[in-house]
Amino acid sequence: MVNPSQVVGPAVPTQGAKAVWRPLGVRDVDITGGPMGRWQRINREASIPLGLEQMERAGSVPNLRLAAGEAEGEYQGYRFQDSDLYKQLEAVAWEHARRPGPGYPEFIAESAALLGRAQRADGYLNSHYQVVKPGKIYAELEYSHEMYCAGHLFQAAVAGARAGAGERLTAVARRLADHLVEVFLTGGDDGIDGHAEVETALVELYRVTGERSYLDLAAKLIDNRGKGLIKDSGMGPLYAQDHLPVREADTPVGHAVRQLYLEAGVVDVYLETGDESLLECSVRRWEDMVATKMYLTGGVGSRHDGEAFGERHELPPDRAYNESCAAIASIHWNWRLLLATGHGRYADLIERVLYNAFAASTSADGVRFFYVNPLQRRDDTVEDAYLGRRREWFACACCPPNIMRTVSSLGHYVATTADRALHVHQYVPGAIRSGGLDLAVATGYPWDGKVVLTVDRAPGGPWSLALRIPAWSAGTATLTVGGESVAAEPDERGYAVVTREWRAGDTVELGLDLTPRLTYPNRRIDALRGTAAVERGPLVYCFEQADQQADVDDLILDPRAELRVIDKEDVPGLGRTVLVEAGAYAAEPPATGLPYGSAPPTPDPGGARLTATAVPYYQWDNRGAGAMRVWLPLA
């Protein structure tokens, strides 16, 4: 069985942690095809090279040269510009761990050396405050992002250490972490960063170094949040989750990325300390989020204003903010909940986020990114030219390197081990090496529902192989072991478990029914009343103008018509995909004048009968700027 201390992945609880399951690492899982394999290839070939260029161009590296006293000039960008470099370093470290790459160790070593030279003798490190505001260090934590940046450095250092490429980076990180401990733990300063992130990172740094004070500081920062210790940045206390102590809050609020990074830290502290009150409150908020504040794509954050969670059931598809970083933070949180509870609903949600809210963030060619991920785009280009299309980079570039570090570490989220058991959470073609039961996986998922798992190496004695049965597939999944049907009924955690003494060459075949389905919103979601969406397997679909016979905004879906699947080896701009055709009408454009009148909507939509064609949501905006809808009005 894989030894936790050797796992090369972004969330690895200690031996004594409360984890029900143990993660594998990016070296223990090969992803050889399917969308995830494609994303990893494009990430390595296109996204990471672009990111490395931007470290120089967008200012992150030049700023550190200023802090090191090695250059003259103006500080560039936002006060959290350092964090872009840290996430880029983390991406490169996981990528290097996955498969050594040219220039990767050099980039890590050179960056670590520069960071070391920029770091103050007392361990403090933040190029913005050192260069621009030396008199304000730790004086404006409500918006300074100093601990936020530190957290991303810690995560980069953890990745470097686990990948065997970051001794020097770890030394820089430890000096800064020790400085934080001196000021905010032993020094008695009750400061808290307005942007949570350092909590989960401190726990990870504790896991790598064994330094208990890092865990203690993380716990203190979580315990003290919500007590009014954070000054108002002008955005109010909800924005920074400072409105209520973390154990008392029932629902995610405020800036979505902050809330979800905080939750990752909350569960991490639970994992390492066993403080059940932390797990309990985090699960409570998860349940509320999933039931009332999450989009079908798994995206969260329904407000542009404050990049924030809205009220319960406030889920407009057009104005969905759904920051790419919030999707990533949701994966972090769900992964930790999965390790803490062993419940497949968290792996279900990781799958929903991965294939939809997260995957949509990046163009098919890997060099353009969404910051905001709506579920509808109108053909009204006067507004939002800035946000309406993917862009190569952003002034606030938190998302692109965050995406890259996630894609490089996807293997981490595929499977876990437990006592004589292997749980498979995500179905990707390739190999899973658990150190006990090792598997080869052959599948065309999610295009195709057949997953064939062949035992490569069998441990002695009985082992359980547990396969996640996605909630959308409950009651329709099939399972054979050695060609013989067995029950595919999931256990209370959502997994079909086969326990036996395995031999190399044994095969298990899981059949997931990928018949496309119509999905309807709960009536409380006002913004979606009278509509339906198409889903197929884990994929949410959308209707893009490029594929339609009429204006997207005139399409009316006929829910009685059969949905037809069109398998496509290659659609220009998209590559491999599966289209879904639906029966629809093209309604007449409405009359001009006041859009409110006495005529009730007619049951007969009128207009021409036609076929509306849907593509996977994550592939949208690769073929021009036309309208797009996930939810179509119903006839």
Next chain:
Amino acid sequence: MVNPSQVVGPAVPTQGAKAVWRPLGVRDVDITGGPMGRWQRINREASIPLGLEQMERAGSVPNLRLAAGEAEGEYQGYRFQDSDLYKQLEAVAWEHARRPGPGYPEFIAESAALLGRAQRADGYLNSHYQVVKPGKIYAELEYSHEMYCAGHLFQAAVAGARAGAGERLTAVARRLADHLVEVFLTGGDDGIDGHAEVETALVELYRVTGERSYLDLAAKLIDNRGKGLIKDSGMGPLYAQDHLPVREADTPVGHAVRQLYLEAGVVDVYLETGDESLLECSVRRWEDMVATKMYLTGGVGSRHDGEAFGERHELPPDRAYNESCAAIASIHWNWRLLLATGHGRYADLIERVLYNAFAASTSADGVRFFYVNPLQRRDDTVEDAYLGRRREWFACACCPPNIMRTVSSLGHYVATTADRALHVHQYVPGAIRSGGLDLAVATGYPWDGKVVLTVDRAPGGPWSLALRIPAWSAGTATLTVGGESVAAEPDERGYAVVTREWRAGDTVELGLDLTPRLTYPNRRIDALRGTAAVERGPLVYCFEQADQQADVDDLILDPRAELRVIDKEDVPGLGRTVLVEAGAYAAEPPATGLPYGSAPPTPDPGGARLTATAVPYYQWDNRGAGAMRVWLPLA
């Protein structure tokens, strides 16, 4: 006939202007009852005294003392803090014109004296820039609000001059206007304020003073907008309507108040110069706004983000911004279009805005105000505690004094004269003195649909009396003259016109059918699909929790059930009102868990049959913080 130079109101074109109709003034119309009468009483008794207190407390007056060198201390508030005082002065001037009040002339005189002492020798006047940023005068027009503040001073001075209470104020205003002319017209500086407002104000100051350069500067500012001369304030060019030249823009965009104040200026410049291209583009944008970007209440600005117009048909009821100031700016624009074209659709819209978007801004007791006017409030108080209820005042207090100046001048918008004709646009009990045909008006409108107009004074020879037939009443209105039925068919401008030789004592009776009606949204408005609203006469209704037998969010409207009217002399918290009862169901609360599933909505809503009770929208939020909806889902 009233002489334009004697009209005491906020928009009075010159004799030679292109106006089809001539306005009356606040002294020419008495409003003795009905909601408008009540608003004027409360405005005088409660709102204006509160506003006068706040001039000292919120910093507007103390800031000017700093600028005058008469006090020491810190500048308080926003950079446009002066404008609050200017709007308050305007409110007091109209109020004083309407009925002289204690302390009003003193407040105007003392303020004018202080402004005179604060004003620089060269005429420049802006306390923020004089006190805080003297080195940046006119250097950051994209967000400085210097001309915006100047515009509000000009409007206050115009009000003071027309009310006969502002000679000193006019002198201050002229010195500042002359300074603007020197710098931005004859001086050749092509600067433009990021916040339009000064354009309409300069035209008004021209009307009062005859100084042509003020009109020329207004025209120049409008001609040069949209050519990239405004630096980006960080909000992009749409925010300040600098994306396209004003004659080329087809749709209102960006910050709603800016767009609508700009439109008032555009029509004002047309009125005085006859430049048809200005009227044409403004009407084009009006038509687009009304058809695609306006709420049922007449409110505009669907985005919190940027306080902005959204895309076409982006009209979420819950996240409607609908700033109170945008409703006021819409009245300004519509009034000028009405004068310019004589078309009743603009008076129709003034009525819609006045009784709904505008009236909702103020509490029944006149001492609390909405900045944001949504059409739905959920019972989810974690979010938006700040914006969810009316407040006594705001850090950015643009709205309250803007509301007060509008209420004080309501009489201006009731009727107009033309060649031997009197047009009545709004039906209020009281008197209309046109200087030709003078009328007494008796009506319980909008609670009651009967309007009795009695001739008080008749001019010699034939005169036309034209009564607006609201669009919602076309085909059902009745009209009698001296007890005899005549056709109530509106002409092409929307007015029923009776021409005859009138005698004192003649009566005309207009009957407007106030049967409540269900209103359905155009299908393009995604956020309202599958809902209906209740309207009665000019009033939009809403369902407040205080009146319901079930949770507002569980109400499902039965469109087949009759709507019943309940006349109420006094409902605690609201005063005089008319309730409307509708048939409804109380749906079962939805299941917990993921709010997306395979079950289509059922035609049968299930749940208990009950009565849902609606109150006029403008009266909401006077009885606690519960949920509210204008649009109810349909069974």
